[in-house]
Amino acid sequence: MMPPRTHVSAPAGEPDPSRRNNLSLLTSLVHHQRIVSRAQLTRQTGLNRSTVGTLIGQLISLGLVFETAPAGEGQVGRPSPEVHPSPSVAALAVNPEVDAVTIGLVSLGGKVQKKIRFETERIPTAREAVNIASAVIAGMRTELDASYRITGIGMAVPGLVNRDDGVVRHAPHLGWRNEPVARMLAEATGYPCQAANDASLGAEAELIFGAGAGRANLIYLNGGASGIGGGIIADGQLLRGASGYAGELGHTFVRTGGTTCHCGATGCLETEVSQSRLLELAGLSSGDTADLERALGNSSSPEVEAEVARQLEYLGLALRNAVNIFNPDAIVLDGFLGTLHALSPASLGGILLSQAMDGPAAQANIYRAALGSDLMMIGAAELAFTPFLADPAGLGAVPAPASQTG
Structure with a gap:
């Protein structure tokens, strides 16, 4: 059973870049493998056992992972605890389509916790898609603030999207051109937002969690x-x-x-x-x-x-x-x-x-x-998890966005 979620902030100013890099490596491995033992982490990272133990301890104190006793019986020697990603760390995912806008909540480990499909009577404009997504997220806000730490929003858009600035250069089926949807949604919700092509994100999701x-x-x-x-x-x-x-x-x-x-x-x-x-x-x-x-x-x-x-x-x-x-x-x-x-x-x-x-x-x-119907949610969320995985200790230092009204 998972221990209570903690709200411990990261230490101010990580003094050792190598420690930050090692925390990033361990968090990424736990996120991508979902359940992994300390012994496996030691083998996969090449770090010594005591270092891995210290780093896991820090991740536990930050509320980013938790440990359980190893599954199975008949193990020889000292059992190695299993490390799990915390379900309280999550990303929001948005996928606009010609007939709907789907909004999801995906926790660390690529697990879809919630998915809401808002069907539209016609192809939504970029502004309409952003308004729909922000309204649904506002409706989830009480739950998000009480139970999750949100790393950001990832948008999976069917079209040519510049990942660097989140601008949809051309989405022919949606009729969008040069739409800064990432900035628009970030301003509407207060969460950092990134956008990318939906199929590229699907490829990455299948590579990490699926058939690839x-x-x-x-x-x-x-x-x-x-x-x-x-x-x-x-x-x-x-x-x-x-x-x-x-x-x-x-x-x-x-x-x-x-x-x-x-x-x-x-x-x-x-x-x-x-x-x-x-x-x-x-x-x-x-x-x-x-x-x-x-x-x-x-x-x-x-x-x-x-x-x-x-x-x-x-x-x-x-x-x-x-x-x-x-x-x-x-x-x-x-x-x-x-x-x-x-x-x-x-x-x-x-x-x-x-x-x-x-x-x-x-x-x-x-x-x-x-990954079935969850694929776009998982892929879009991975886009929002990327900055967090690069510096997991920084999540505790990021203030939660102000509550929405109206």
Whole structure:
């Protein structure tokens, strides 16, 4: 059982930068692994046992982690306590879409504590999305102030987002251009806020907590109401590009003479592989991935079968190009793309083996995203956890934002 949450502030002015770095390393390991023993931390960090014990003690005093007796029986020698992330340390997550704005509360360890989906009658403007998110957060404020220490807000936006300043340069499906959404939401709530591309954040979340865990090179593709987004992990790091725009695999060219995309080009992947077409054939006006998969899987319509095969062919073409360029050991498919793969599990692998280069094709294993509907919340929260993980002792010194009114 977890001990009571403490409110001990960090020591003023950490005198030893190496200690701060070691605290950051340990906190990150506990956060990413969720449960890890002192012995494992000693092995993974290369620090000696007494140093790890001292650092864990400081993290406990700060209320950032807690320890329990090791699980299981029959252990030889002195048992090593297990270290857990404190659920009282949390981040807020916001994901605007064409039909809703979703707001989540995610605690350390990537655990979604709460998720609220606010559906909209039309595509929200940037200001409307910020107003919706800030109103929902204001409604949660009593609970947040009483039970959590919030590291900040992360926004996952389907579009080109500059991570450095949180400005959405272009979100074509939302119709946003040059919108400083991170600054807008920070001013509306009093919490620090950062924003980034939704698919890039999804790739990082799957790398840390999901199907990509333990893999250094992966391609992540997400398909939803706002089209198709992607993220590339190379040697364990997100491939960002000059301004953080790398990974827009939804705009890979797949068809000569295709329809015009929102981006202005023709023949993009997301114009040929479309959730809306599948929903229409399934007789659904909207619905989550499970509803779509069930409807398509139960259909005996030749038209449905043909459309699924057609979309898989174009998806396979895009993946062939990506596999040849990036040589991943994993391809993670999310949203309705995961549904397409589940409906015909052998199709994409067959396309890669027959059309991609032999070496890269043989190495690329295809997986369905593991985090499900929580993925964007976890990915966005990770963006807000990043500054905290760099200096965990500083969290206690940061004053809580003033309460909202109205």
